[in-house]
Amino acid sequence: MMRPAPRFSTITLLCALSVVPLNVFVPSLANIAQDFHTSYAVVSLSLAGYAIVAVAVEMIMGPLSDRFGRRPIILANLALFTAGSIGCALASDIWTFLVARMLQATITSCYPVAMAVIRDTVGRERTASRIGYTAMIWAIAPMLAPAFGGSVDQALGWRTIFWCLALAGAAMFTLCWFDLGETNKARAGSIAQQFRAYPALFRMPRFWAYGLCMSFSVGAFYAFLAGAPLAATSAFDLEPGVLGFFMGVTTLGYIFGSFLSGRYAGRVPLTNMMIVGRIVACACPIFGLTLFLIGFGSALTLFGPFILIGVGNGLTMPSANAGMLSVRPDLAGSAAGLAGAMTVGGGAVLSSITGAVLTQNNATYGLFTIVLLSTATGLLAASLAAVAEKRDLARAPATSAPAASQVEGG
Template sequence: MTAKPPARYLDRSTPPHISTLIAATSLGAMSMNIFLPSLPQMAEHFEVDYALMQRSVTLYLMVNAILQLGIGPISDKFGRRPVLLGSFLLFSLATVGCLLAPTAEIFLGFRIAQAVVVAGLVLGRAVVRDMVPANQAAAMIGYVTMGMALVPMIGPAIGGVLGETFGWQANFVLLLVTGVVVLALTWFDLGETAPVSTGRFRDQVREYPELFTSRRFWGYCGATTFASGAFFAFLGGAPYVGSEIYGLTESQVGYYFGAPALGYFVGNFVSARLSTRLGINTMILYGTSISTAGVAIPFVFHFLGFDSALLFFGSITLVGLGNGMTMPNGNSGMLSVRPHLAGSASGVGGAVMLAGGAALADLAGSWLTGSPHALPLIVIMLSSSAMSLVAIVYTIRRERFVVGA
């Protein structure tokens, strides 16, 4: 790989600064959760049921998954920079629409349009893979996702204060300002990193089978999907477990919700420090093993007669830790299988991960209804984590015995 000049801040002739990549990937996470505490207020403002406003989350996730399939190949053909700039511009315009929407239906339309910001997450990883080799990419992605992990930890708290003090619109004013700042930062700091493509977009799409027939790609994809699936299941079931089973207050549930996020932050730091030295497969193996062990703890103790909120949520911290080690390395692995299709791999992998995680979150909510204990959620999370471990073991064996698979 040709050596690239060192990054100089706000100089798009050099590779982008890591802070630019963190900002680009974090904007989508911020858009996802900052306004959630204001949903009841928004339902009252638009004079609709809360369930209708809740669709601003569901529809956003669905469109995110769909867009990820197209953003990758488009960026492989036309470049990372124009796609990122276009997505951040459209996101900012859609945010203005959310602020000015006179009805809930129009708001939901603009909210769906905001999903275009997912390009930052998809292409942030692809830009890293464009710049550095696979093991080094895993370390750099670790730093990027470590910074991005802070947003889900503090976003709802900031949004709650803004909504309570200034009204729900304040959340979208902040999103608009942040979107414009990220757009400007991308314009001045992020030059084109993708290899030059001379083929037609139609030819790019025809290369999908090359990616889909790679068993190693699906191995990495399975490891990340099932690892994140355990966390999505936690998000879908933990509020019920905390309030209905353990009798926690809303503030206590919010406090315990930070446990896996803290573990994820630490896991990202470990990944950033050790991935280059140990290799992506070893890091994923360690990460999925830690996550599976973390969910196994409350599973075993349940049958021994020990059950408490501290035991459950404390153990889930290990799931966050394991995922923090698994996700950046799994993403790097997916992108490295077919480097010339890095954007496509990032998009497909992200879409599969999001769709699978959403399904597990819904399953967790359904199975927990009426349950007197947390075992249904624990079983779903343990099964998903165990499958992520199986997936990386398969991938390691495939790489060892089938060269170029």
């Protein structure tokens, strides 16, 4: 039975579901620890372990989607996620809960595979536009998820959160079963054949330029997450509620930047959009440092400039993602998985460096300095991507231009 290409709404819902399970149950951590008679630190493994499994799964499922197709991989991950959610809801001890929680992490790979589906079905420039709109939902979902989870826990208990996730997984599986046709029309003949093609991908400067741009873009945000609480409490003694409000600034900026990407990415070259996004992001630490050096230090001048990080990342990430997927369209799934792993890895490295370097005495200036180095490196990578793009286009045979234009318009 031939199925049509998926509706964009299906892909958007799939991307939203891929990120909600990360933090929807965070308000219930203390209650889960109490019910299982264990420490908060042990229950917190459900977050750290989830992230580790997510990176590994993304690196595996992307290549598998190149070999076996997008549809079976997405359906398999939704089935595993649903089973893991049921396991969490029924768990009788903390270790069963943690194992089921790791099974839930398979849902995260649906996001990069969904990006590959978008690349399969639309042209290169339109890919960035579509990713921009999905990124808005991807950013909004984790903003609303903790409030939903906390309300459900308060009314019906924490296990109901996981029953809701299981229901969402089953509903998404049903929707994808009927609406998600196979989009990968050029599958690798074997896993070995696919791995033999990897060196060609790794040898392409554009691949690394796009990947490094994404890594340092996300790294600047993770540096903010790791360093801003210390800077705020040491300099301004902010209460947790006020701190949480200010920490949401960059997410709002990301939503706005992603909206701009969705609206204009199809009209502006990918590398131009990336460079503009990196320039906007670089303005954050420059603006912030300037305000503090001239004596305008306050919570507002600490957090306010970071909205530019969000806007810049919203402008950069969809285009960088689309560019990375287009380096080798036949390895789009693998590239998407690697992109996810590189961004998470870059974020982990920058957050670790920030945590190791900052102290109460240097937190504010140190944070802005680390962010400046990260955003500037991202700008350099975006510029290198533009140079590599022009060079590769110049090398392409002139006779292929009309055909390429036709594909891009699709």
